[in-house]
Amino acid sequence: MPHYCWGERLSSTYLILSLCKRMKGLNSIGEDKTPKVSASKNDRRCISCRKIAPKSEFWRVVKCHPAKQIAIDLGKTLLQGRSAYLCPTAECLQSAQKKNRLGRSLKAAVTEDIYHQLELLIN
Numbered sequence: 001m002p003h004y005c006w007g008e009r010l011s012s013t014y015l016i017l018s019l020c021k022r023m024k025g026l027n028s029i030g031e032d033k034t035p036k037v038s039a040s041k042n043d044r045r046c047i048s049c050r051k052i053a054p055k056s057e058f059w060r061v062v063k064c065h066p067a068k069q070i071a072i073d074l075g076k077t078l079l080q081g082r083s084a085y086l087c088p089t090a091e092c093l094q095s096a097q098k099k100n101r102l103g104r105s106l107k108a109a110v111t112e113d114i115y116h117q118l119e120l121l122i123n
Contacts, residue, residue, distance in 0.1 A: 064079055
């Protein structure tokens with residue numbers, strides 16, 4: 001399949017070089033376009049602001065597996081199930097509530113009671 005650029009046929013050398021760069025994760029001028037974020041095993045991402053940090057810096061909201069109830073994991077017991085992590089700030093909580101980010105992440109309806117409990121944890 002011929003490749004054309006501005007009405008002219010591209011040289012095969014140029015095509016081969018551009019394909020090799022794309023396979024390596026480089027852009028057209030040879031710069032690396034892969035993200036420079038190195039996450040460790042225990043790093044998590046906030047569902048609201050997308051910040052990456054160790055999981056101990058976040059709240060963990062869990063949809064418990066057998067009961068399918070939503071609970072806040074305070075670290076005292078290990079709750080198993082689908083979880084979402086949220087920064088312990090008012091801005092992230094308000095954004096998550098406004099855009100229903102917890103509900104979409106947990107694939108379940110999140111009640112106002114959960115949001116109220118998280119607001120109490122801020123203070």
